């Protein structure tokens with residue numbers, strides 16, 4: 001049985017979790033059957049709890065019970081801190097049998113099962129909704145959840161269009177709720193090591209970042225049939241990571257998208273994009289999902305160039321950083337620098353780290369790192385690239 005059985009509210013609670021639950025439940029979110037934010041129930045106690053950093057127990061409905069939902073439940077169930085904070089009170093899928101199968105697989109016997117999100121929200125009144133549906137269904141799911149007063153954590157991509165994404169931001173603002181997006185590939189050890197290294201500005205000002213992504217996976221299913229498959233389904237991870245590395249907003253893009261000869265995808269299995277980030281910072285992406293023979297990492301292979309030197313990352317554990325050390329000669333001498341280890345391992349656990357960051361932000365009244373108001377910029381890189389590929393022109397990126 002997966003360790004998800006330790007989810008909050010289930011029988012295998014550890015003593016520590018029980019203590020934490022008791023403490024946390026001293027300010028309950030349920031008043032009768034009507035959910036109210038803890039802050040409104042008892043502002044004094046809420047503030048005290050916030051200062052003590054005692055995590056709340058979050059009552060979650062997960063909607064979209066397909067392949068990725070298992071990854072979410074595993075991420076939560078395998079981490080005691082998350083399992084102690086999340087009580088899965090409902091599972092929803094338009095195919096109700098999938099919701100039931102997921103509940104069985106993860107021993108979530110207390111969770112309600114349903115095929116209608118609206119009915120589930122009205123019934124169990126969760127304070128968070130985990131949205132793991134396919135992208136075309138996302139906008140309806142997010143709207144229903146926000147309107148029902150829940151905070152929402154969505155799978156990537158944030159939306160199926162920029163207009164949908166803007167509407168989601170407007171709705172979250174109107175309802176005073178947090179909407180954030182899973183960008184698990186910025187929560188990996190390599191990305192955090194790069195960020196920590198660059199924080200000390202050892203390369204001087206960053207001038208360019210180049211990412212290569214070459215793999216040849218045979219997924220079958222929807223990916224082999226969808227349009228713009230690489231840009232929409234995968235490149236958003238690298239684009240988002242580029243923003244994380246350069247720390248600037250994207251301003252424009254030129255992109256050539258192809259479906260190379262021999263591709264087993266219907267559309268757009270390869271893309272080559274040049275991004276402008278302002279102040280002369282350029283990002284390039286060369287990617288293909290049908291390039292067999294010399295695979296890169298799923299994180300891409302990176303070259304980050306600064307005024308004083310270069311950092312290479314192979315996307316796995318290999319780093320090489322060199323900066324100018326000499327002042328004469330045709331090629332100046334360079335010296336090697338060490339890329340430090342991660343500071344906080346809890347930031348390197350992919351989905352688990354994003355979920356933790358989301359819950360912590362809700363508890364603390366802050367914005368999560370992947371809050372929708374910021375994540376829309378990564379989505380804009382994708383839709384800008386698609387527009388450029390379609391028009392053959394450089395496209396200004398509008399948020």
Ligand SMILES: NC(=O)c1ccc[n+]([C@@H]2O[C@H](COP(=O)([O-])OP(=O)(O)OC[C@H]3O[C@@H](n4cnc5c(N)ncnc54)[C@H](O)[C@@H]3O)[C@@H](O)[C@H]2O)c1
Pocket residue numbers: 063064065066067068069092093094095098117132133134135137140141155156157182184233
């Ligand atoms: N972050 C990552 O690394 C990563 C990896 C894989 C997939 N994903 C993302 O996760 C999401 C889901 O992908 P998947 O591979 O699990 O797809 P999937 O097809 O296996 O599962 C999606 C599920 O959503 C259900 N669904 C569709 N419309 C619904 C609706 N309106 N209400 C409730 N349920 C609905 C479907 O019946 C299906 O069971 C996608 O956005 C995908 O891009 C992210």
